[in-house]
Amino acid sequence: MGAHHRREESGAGMERPTFDEVAQGYDRRQVDDYVGVLWRYASEVTSRLAAAESALRHERDRQEAQARLAEGVPAQAGGRIGLMLEIAQREADDILGAARQIAQSALAEAVAEAGANHPIVREAREQAEKLLLDAVEESRRLALTRHEDLEAEIARGTHSLDALRRQQGEIVGAVLRLRRLLGEDEIDRAVTDLVRSGLAPEGLAGHVDHDTGAAATGGAATGAAAAGTAR
Missing domain, CATH: 1.10.287 (Helix Hairpins)
Incomplete structure (x- = not known):
């Protein structure tokens, strides 16, 4: 031909x-x-x-x-x-x-x-167009994956924040209860009762703060005196 x-x-x-x-x-x-x-x-x-x-x-x-x-x-x-x-x-x-x-x-x-x-030129053009389409598709896939990761990270952060808020509420409640106990001398009475019943652990004063330890020591002395008097 x-x-x-x-x-x-x-x-x-x-x-x-x-x-x-x-x-x-x-x-x-x-x-x-x-x-x-x-x-x-x-x-x-x-x-x-x-x-x-x-x-x-x-x-x-x-x-x-x-x-x-x-x-x-x-x-x-x-x-x-x-x-x-x-x-x-x-x-x-x-x-x-x-x-x-x-x-x-x-x-x-x-x-x-x-x-x-020419076939070579046409094939090169087709390959270039295919590479461009693949690049666009890959960028879309990466953007979608990143969006999903961010949503999951936000959900985890929200859950952790809720847990921290619950813990904060519990701590605030415990502090308030402790203040009431300190104000009503209930800690001293509780320690005295423990000493009288023989349930006080050795070195109890070393595991509480200074003020509470002092109160526990005073309560123990008072309890001991009361026990001697009873005998």
């Missing part, structure tokens, strides 16, 4: 190709062949332009030589010939530049179009 050519419009310098479609896109060999044709066409155009420029320079040199040989020609005629040659040179330069620009633009466009449809 080869690349099929058709005229894009009448008078077109190059034929617009059509390629056979295969499983992976356009036939790679046909695309490579067409790119080679474009390169050869550009080389031919450049060669023809160079030949035209060379012929123009040769003609200008010939005209100048003839003008120098014609000594009897008035200076005004020589000036006209020089002006005509200058105008012709400018026109040739313009034609050369325009033709070179058109050839380079056509070649670049054809190469870009062929490259964009």
Whole structure:
């Protein structure tokens, strides 16, 4: 198989190709062949332009030589010939530049179009799009996971705060009860009762605070005195 050519419009310098479609896109060999044709066409155009420029320079040199040989020609005629040659040179330069620009633009466009449809380029584009979609999906998953972790952490913090508040209430209640006990001398009576019943542990004063220990010692002494009196 080869690349099929058709005229894009009448008078077109190059034929617009059509390629056979295969499983992976356009036939790679046909695309490579067409790119080679474009390169050869550009080389031919450049060669023809160079030949035209060379012929123009040769003609200008010939005209100048003839003008120098014609000594009897008035200076005004020589000036006209020089002006005509200058105008012709400018026109040739313009034609050369325009033709070179058109050839380079056509070649670049054809190469870009062929490259964009090349299987390798298309596969790379598809892989890039897939990587982008995967990155977006992964970012969403991480954001959801982080949100769930934060909610769980908030729930644990709320539970711990509730437990601390309950403990705080219990401690405040115990302090209030202790203050009432201290104010009514119930601690002394409780320690005295323990001493009388023989349940007071050894070194009880070392496990309470200074004030409570003092009260316990005084209560124990009082209890002992009361016991001696009873005997």
